[in-house]
Amino acid sequence: MKRRTPMNFMLAASFMVLGSFGHGVARADETCMSPYMAKIVGQEDFVYVWTLGQEGVGDEQDKLVTIDVNPKSAKHGSVVHTVSVGGRNAAHHGGFTDDRAHFWAGGLDTSRIFIFDVRTDPSKPRLVKTIEDFVAKSGGAVGPHTFYAMPGRMLITALSNHRDHGGRTALVEYTNEGKYLATYWMPTDDNLQGAKKAGSYADGYGYDVRALPRRNVLVTSSFTGWSNYMMDFGKLLQDKEAMKRFGNTVVIWNLHARKPKKILDIPGAPLEIRCGWQPNHNYCFTSTALTSKIWLIHEDAQGEWRTQAVSDIGDPSKTPLPVDISLSSEDDLLWVDSFSDGLVRLYDVRDPFHPKQIYEKKIGAQLNMVSQSWDGKRLYFTSSLLANWDKKGADNEQFFKAFQWDGKQLTQRFAIDFSKEKLGRPHIMRFGAYSLYAQRPGSESMRVAAHGPEYQRSAR
Amino acid sequence: MSLSYPDAGSYELPPLKSAGDGEIVTSTGTVTTLHELYAGKLVVLSLIYTRCADAQGCPWTTALLSIARKRLDRDEPEISPRARFITLSFDPKHDSPDIMRRYGEPFAQGRDWVFATTDSPAALAPILRAYGQDLRPDSSPAAGAGLAHLLRVFLIDENQFIRNIYGASVLDPALLVSDLKTLVLEQDARLTRPRPEKGLAAEAELSEKRSADLTRWVLDPPLGLPQAPVPADNPLTEAKVALGRMLFYDRRLSLNNTMSCAMCHIPDQGFTNNALAAPAGIEGRSVRRNAPSLYNVAYQEHLFHDGRESFLETQVWSPLLARNEMGAPSVGWVLDKVRRLPDYQGLFERAFGRPAGMATIGQAIASYERTLISGNAV
Numbered sequence: 162m163k164r165r166t167p168m169n170f171m172l173a174a175s176f177m178v179l180g181s182f183g184h185g186v187a188r189a190d191e192t193c194m195s196p197y198m199a200k201i202v203g204q205e206d207f208v209y210v211w212t213l214g215q216e217g218v219g220d221e222q223d224k225l226v227t228i229d230v231n232p233k234s235a236k237h238g239s240v241v242h243t244v245s246v247g248g249r250n251a252a253h254h255g256g257f258t259d260d261r262a263h264f265w266a267g268g269l270d271t272s273r274i275f276i277f278d279v280r281t282d283p284s285k286p287r288l289v290k291t292i293e294d295f296v297a298k299s300g301g302a303v304g305p306h307t308f309y310a311m312p313g314r315m316l317i318t319a320l321s322n323h324r325d326h327g328g329r330t331a332l333v334e335y336t337n338e339g340k341y342l343a344t345y346w347m348p349t350d351d352n353l354q355g356a357k358k359a360g361s362y363a364d365g366y367g368y369d370v371r372a373l374p375r376r377n378v379l380v381t382s383s384f385t386g387w388s389n390y391m392m393d394f395g396k397l398l399q400d401k402e403a404m405k406r407f408g409n410t411v412v413i414w415n416l417h418a419r420k421p422k423k424i425l426d427i428p429g430a431p432l433e434i435r436c437g438w439q440p441n442h443n444y445c446f447t448s449t450a451l452t453s454k455i456w457l458i459h460e461d462a463q464g465e466w467r468t469q470a471v472s473d474i475g476d477p478s479k480t481p482l483p484v485d486i487s488l489s490s491e492d493d494l495l496w497v498d499s500f501s502d503g504l505v506r507l508y509d510v511r512d513p514f515h516p517k518q519i520y521e522k523k524i525g526a527q528l529n530m531v532s533q534s535w536d537g538k539r540l541y542f543t544s545s546l547l548a549n550w551d552k553k554g555a556d557n558e559q560f561f562k563a564f565q566w567d568g569k570q571l572t573q574r575f576a577i578d579f580s581k582e583k584l585g586r587p588h589i590m591r592f593g594a595y596s597l598y599a600q601r602p603g604s605e606s607m608r609v610a611a612h613g614p615e616y617q618r619s620a621r
Numbered sequence: 622m623s624l625s626y627p628d629a630g631s632y633e634l635p636p637l638k639s640a641g642d643g644e645i646v647t648s649t650g651t652v653t654t655l656h657e658l659y660a661g662k663l664v665v666l667s668l669i670y671t672r673c674a675d676a677q678g679c680p681w682t683t684a685l686l687s688i689a690r691k692r693l694d695r696d697e698p699e700i701s702p703r704a705r706f707i708t709l710s711f712d713p714k715h716d717s718p719d720i721m722r723r724y725g726e727p728f729a730q731g732r733d734w735v736f737a738t739t740d741s742p743a744a745l746a747p748i749l750r751a752y753g754q755d756l757r758p759d760s761s762p763a764a765g766a767g768l769a770h771l772l773r774v775f776l777i778d779e780n781q782f783i784r785n786i787y788g789a790s791v792l793d794p795a796l797l798v799s800d801l802k803t804l805v806l807e808q809d810a811r812l813t814r815p816r817p818e819k820g821l822a823a824e825a826e827l828s829e830k831r832s833a834d835l836t837r838w839v840l841d842p843p844l845g846l847p848q849a850p851v852p853a854d855n856p857l858t859e860a861k862v863a864l865g866r867m868l869f870y871d872r873r874l875s876l877n878n879t880m881s882c883a884m885c886h887i888p889d890q891g892f893t894n895n896a897l898a899a900p901a902g903i904e905g906r907s908v909r910r911n912a913p914s915l916y917n918v919a920y921q922e923h924l925f926h927d928g929r930e931s932f933l934e935t936q937v938w939s940p941l942l943a944r945n946e947m948g949a950p951s952v953g954w955v956l957d958k959v960r961r962l963p964d965y966q967g968l969f970e971r972a973f974g975r976p977a978g979m980a981t982i983g984q985a986i987a988s989y990e991r992t993l994i995s996g997n998a999v
Binding site for chain 2: 198199248249250251259260262270271272293296312313314323324325326327334336337338340342343374375377387388389390391392393396399400401402403406415417418419420464548549598
């Protein structure tokens with residue numbers, strides 16, 4: 162079992178390449194890099210924030226907001242660019258293509274997908290294409306959520322469907338150029354598609370996706386359909402029928418075949434999935450929104466995938482509503498944001514079966530996404546959950562906040578009030594850097610890099 | 622712990638895009654094009670540069686491809702002669718044909734594996750664009766003025782379509798051989814079993830038949846139900862029912878293309894919504910009451926929960942225009958939109974002898990709704 166086959170040697174090698182991501186050290190292995198995606202070397206220059214348009218705020222449209230986060234920049238801590246997309250779509254998640262040339266951002270309401278060029282000028286993303294027919298092309302998937310880069314392709318999870326706006330949904334695959342490729346429906350009791358139903362549920366719901374190429378595995382989680390995520394949160398909580406309709410599953414897929422293998426129970430809407438980076442860490446974490454727990458999805462010694470609740474998040478009876486998690490590159494720390502109490506909690510997960518909470522901090526009246534730099538020293542937070550789930554009145558704080566983590570505590574670097582700046586409701590964050598494209602602001606290489614092979618002339 | 626890869630032929634490799642062409646120079650100095658080398662072959666194309674200092678990058682890729690090539694030639698006599706490997710440099714300034722010959726010699730050894738470069742950056746440019754090969758100078762001291770690039774290997778079928786792209790973490794000789802085998806199985810199956818074309822004509826025929834079946838329920842109601850009343854100025858026709866059905870399920874009738882009548886009157890849930898106490902309208906706006914079931918609505922004398930409407934023909938406009946339901950800003954906005962949609966061209970004229978208008982949209986949807994008749998189970 163320990164024999165070093167070409168495959169596992171290669172995978173270990175791939176990890177080492179990935180492991181250098183973001184340390185700021187330009188090593189030789191940076192030149193032929195990345196299992197899936199190009200890397201940021203060192204300090205990120207920008208955070209792109211996919212922001213929901215809000216009625217009565219600014220131009221009321223969804224927009225991609227670019228924030229300068231490089232302390233050495235004269236514009237550090239300020240919004241340097243925004244691109245409005247011409248309406249409200251329930252902006253939510255987005256992701257880069259594997260070459261990080263483009264950022265794909267989805268609308269959970271309208272199912273439109275906006276593709277931004279972030280390579281030509283990382284400080285000024287440009288909307289270059291809008292996919293309007295995601296629902297028709299996919300055969301009825303609604304609410305594109307996670308955009309996950311595969312080599313030359315984007316794998317997109319949806320949240321709903323156009324038959325009933327419920328939670329049954331699919332994974333949908335596109336090429337980097339925006340051509341539809343295939344739809345893979347989530348397995349249900351009616352059609353398990355050859356997957357093994359390991360627990361009580363096969364609900365067919367979807368949310369996040371992560372790949373563990375070294376195990377030929379995809380993992381998907383499950384949330385709820387359009388009718389619920391678009392509904393007013395107060396009304397939803399009062400609706401007993403609606404409250405029954407949340408995902409209770411994660412699905413293990415055969416990555417290469419894109420076929421479901423095993424459906425596992427995780428009751429209470431398991432949302433974000435974060436998998437171990439280390440070569441032998443064949444596990445992923447998720448958190449459940451409704452039951453407020455950290456769950457471990459892991460492969461046992463026999464090669465079977467299993468799930469296990471490993472920790473409560475705060476007091477589940479008070480419904481803190483954990484919404485996002487972020488795992489450190491060393492797999493030792495897990496940040497958990499919860500919406501209702503506005504807290505970020507930090508867990509020591511060196512023993513993934515026994516997370517220990519070691520720190521917490523109130524970030525705001527409501528809290529949603531958290532993103533960290535590869536070295537774990539910089540953390541960024543946003544406030545908005547969903548347009549109709551956000552708090553009302555004074556608690557409806559809409560912010561982007563940048564913090565420094567020194568190993569003991571979080572110190573705020575700066576904050577941007579998205580209401581005051583008339584931007585809207587900030588949601589997902591992704592990092593940009595000139596170094597990805599061998600660029601410096603305003604440099605000759607910037608123009609050249611955007612035109613591919615002409616690099617030859619500039620390199621002289 | 623072994624990796625569980627799927628069996629060859631048990632999965633699909635959807636065509637990603639056409640594999641681009643470009644002029645190249647092989648390691649023997651022959652000037653040719655990629656497409657000439659592709660002709661009739663299954664191709665594995667890798668893009669590398671020989672100065673690549675990263676042992677885990679280009680050199681490792683070539684080593685893995687070598688394992689795959691040997692495995693094919695040894696174990697897969699059916700596939701081996703159909704597969705060609707091509708390794709192309711994206712560093713023409715340094716990688717001359719002779720350097721590619723020396724680089725490739727230990728691997729090629731009489732196998733079907735072409736090592737090539739291009740004559741100039743200008744010749745390389747269209748190839749990099751066609752394959753989306755990311756490339757940038759890396760001036761870091763350790764890289765020694767190398768090239769930063771995303772590692773990519775392409776699997777190309779006999780029709781010159783890219784069928785898979787491998788990055789560093791998904792390039793595995795076993796997987797590559799399996800994918801090649803899958804393409805061979807697919808091609809052999811296509812040759813022996815041509816797939817019937819499912820044309821638009823067949824779809825249209827099915828839609829007409831469905832409308833005819835629906836119309837029959839009104840004319841000949843199921844057990845226990847009387848003949849449903851049909852207004853004299855809107856007699857039921859199959860063309861109207863088919864058009865009304867299309868409008869009923871069309872999400873483009875709402876302001877932001879998300880809500881159709883059927884999103885709240887859900888067919889699978891008895892033309893109401895069983896999953897919620899009250900549905901969410903456009904942008905999730907709250908609606909006070911649930912959508913009433915449309916089964917047997919043809920018999921209703923008063924419409925809506927409060928009975929404020931009397932005719933299906935006019936009732937349909939209320940949810941279309943309600944700010945918290947479908948959100949259309951005006952009647953004219955709906956008419957303009959429907960008249961512009963190419964798939965409605967000629968349908969109103971065929972059903973009513975005139976274009977889409979406030980009356981005909983109401984009459985078409987009402988005609989479809991009248992066919993939603995449900996009797997007791999026998």
